[in-house]
Amino acid sequence: MPSAPSARDRVLDAFENILITQGERTATLDAVAAEAGVSKGGLLYHFGSKDALVEGLIDRLGALVVDDLTNIRTAPAGVVDYFLRSSVNTESPLDRAIIAATRLAQGSQPKAQEALKSMQRAWFDVVNEAVGDEAVARTIMLVSDGLYYNSALLPTALSETSNRALANMDELVAMVSRLTR
Amino acid sequence: MPSAPSARDRVLDAFENILITQGERTATLDAVAAEAGVSKGGLLYHFGSKDALVEGLIDRLGALVVDDLTNIRTAPAGVVDYFLRSSVNTESPLDRAIIAATRLAQGSQPKAQEALKSMQRAWFDVVNEAVGDEAVARTIMLVSDGLYYNSALLPTALSETSNRALANMDELVAMVSRLTR
DNA sequence: GTCTATAGGGTGATAGAC
DNA sequence: GTCTATCACCCTATAGAC
Numbered sequence: 001m002p003s004a005p006s007a008r009d010r011v012l013d014a015f016e017n018i019l020i021t022q023g024e025r026t027a028t029l030d031a032v033a034a035e036a037g038v039s040k041g042g043l044l045y046h047f048g049s050k051d052a053l054v055e056g057l058i059d060r061l062g063a064l065v066v067d068d069l070t071n072i073r074t075a076p077a078g079v080v081d082y083f084l085r086s087s088v089n090t091e092s093p094l095d096r097a098i099i100a101a102t103r104l105a106q107g108s109q110p111k112a113q114e115a116l117k118s119m120q121r122a123w124f125d126v127v128n129e130a131v132g133d134e135a136v137a138r139t140i141m142l143v144s145d146g147l148y149y150n151s152a153l154l155p156t157a158l159s160e161t162s163n164r165a166l167a168n169m170d171e172l173v174a175m176v177s178r179l180t181r
Numbered sequence: 182m183p184s185a186p187s188a189r190d191r192v193l194d195a196f197e198n199i200l201i202t203q204g205e206r207t208a209t210l211d212a213v214a215a216e217a218g219v220s221k222g223g224l225l226y227h228f229g230s231k232d233a234l235v236e237g238l239i240d241r242l243g244a245l246v247v248d249d250l251t252n253i254r255t256a257p258a259g260v261v262d263y264f265l266r267s268s269v270n271t272e273s274p275l276d277r278a279i280i281a282a283t284r285l286a287q288g289s290q291p292k293a294q295e296a297l298k299s300m301q302r303a304w305f306d307v308v309n310e311a312v313g314d315e316a317v318a319r320t321i322m323l324v325s326d327g328l329y330y331n332s333a334l335l336p337t338a339l340s341e342t343s344n345r346a347l348a349n350m351d352e353l354v355a356m357v358s359r360l361t362r
Numbered sequence: 363g364t365c366t367a368t369a370g371g372g373t374g375a376t377a378g379a380c
Numbered sequence: 381g382t383c384t385a386t387c388a389c390c391c392t393a394t395a396g397a398c
Contacts (some may be wrong), residue, residue, distance in 0.1 A: 023288035025205050029390065040392090042364045050392065105335060106287055107204035111336055131369080138346055139356050145330045146323030153334070154286060155295055164320055175320050178360060188381080209373060221374085223382045231374065 008046045012035045012056055018113050019100040024107050029053075038086045054104060058115045061097040064124050068094055079130035080140060080180065081173055083123065087154040088142040088166050099152045120145075143176060184227050189227045192217045193237055200281040205288050206324045210234075235285060239296045242278040249275055253307050260352055261310035261321060261361065262302065268325040269347055270333040280333045301326075324357060 005013065014035035018027040029050060033043040047053040068086075075082030089095045098119070104112035120141070126135035147165060165172050186194065191281075195216035199208040207264075210231060214224040228234040247278035256263030270276045299324070309318035328346060346353050 021289070024355065025288050028389075029393085038363095039365055041366070041394095044393070045363060048393090102334075103287055106284055107206050108202070109228075116335060135349065135352050135356055138349070139324065139353060142324045142327030142346065142353075143329070144327070145321065146326035149326045149330045149334070150323070153283075153299060153330070165323060168316065168319070171316050172320060175316055175360060178355060210374070210375085219381095220383055222376095222384070226381060227367070229375095 007038060008038070011013070011038065011043055011046055011058070012060055015053055016096050016100040019103040023095060024103050026109075027103075038042075054106075054109060054111065056083070057097065057100055057104070058111055059121070061101050061115055064094040064097050065122065069122055069126060079126060080176065083127055084140070084144060084147070084173055084176060085169060087147040091147070095152065097113060098148070102153060131180050133180070139179060140176060143172070183294040187217060188217070188223070189237075192219065192224055192227055192234070193241060196234055196238060197277050200284040201277060208284075210212055235290060235292065238278065238281055238285070240352075242282050242296055242300070245275040245278050246303065248309060249284070250303055253304070260307060261357065264308055264324060264358060265321070265328070265354055266350060268328040269350075270329070278335065279329070283334060303340050312361050321357060321359060324353070 011032060014026060014032045016036060018031055029040050029043060032053070033040045036043065039181055043053075047056055072079055072086075073085055079100070089099065101112045101116055104105075124137060124141055127140055128134060130138050131140070151166065190195045192213060196208060199212055201215060210221050210224060213234070217224065224234075225317055234336045253260055253264055253267075270280065279297070282293045282297055286297055304325075305318060305322055308321055309315055312318050312321065332347065
């Protein structure tokens, strides 16, 4: 039952939104405040600086990743199946946080880069444990990264490879499962 | 025999450099001019606007992609082997142009997004022709995108997955070749 | 908790000297 | 071809009213 989001959360949502749809350059305090429906001064009450805003987004990402790791581990269809299928952008809160953080990482925001790296490491550990073969696990990670790259990072989103792969997710999962036996 | 690069080329080199190492936000006309060793006015003689600078970079990318397609097609070790091995960033002129264009695409530069998409399509066609199976070709594209994502897009570059994959390139090529038979 | 006003510096682009 | 000077605008952050 989602109650009305706090002003703080609306600011983070707005920041994510602009990062995703228009990129780092456009994500100014002015633009974020306008999108969140507050004044710049109001925004800076909640996040004392732009850097604090970035940290806020990274903290949100961290929390979502923790939940996601549980979901992966306990997925009925199995770790690899769930992991691959969740590697296409579905505009979930986690997807949005990841894409926004990636935009920041492409600037020179070491904290965003660190957060993404540690997310990858955690995913790898779970997948590796599930398949019991490092080379296979590495390959699965690459396919997952490729899916993300296509569906999330090229903002046009209609990128050929990923759309085909999305339409053929069953096929892709079968293809990758050839590696695990 | 590389003669001293023209001022125009030095400006493009500088633009690429800053995009790659510091991101879109920092790639201002001032910064590019300083890195290229010219004044802002000097820069704007060669590229009349920032948009023209972006187009210059995309044109350079286009030319490098044309050359690359020939290299892929005629690679002695075969299309897939060459294609996968060339999917890790080696700081080649093509790699640099791709990464710089990706930075721009993450802003809202439709031309950069288009250029990257058409590059992907051309690669896919060559790989698909070589392996003769669309599902396999799609999977190979995803692995390649994953390699690029890891070695090029997370600027720290020391990203786990890709470094391991780099050290184990033979292993990865073998893994993928399991799919082609 | 949210606003307006404003300081101080950066940003793309033009004009005109050499 | 390359430079300096300058313009109008945009950016982050602070101060202080309500």
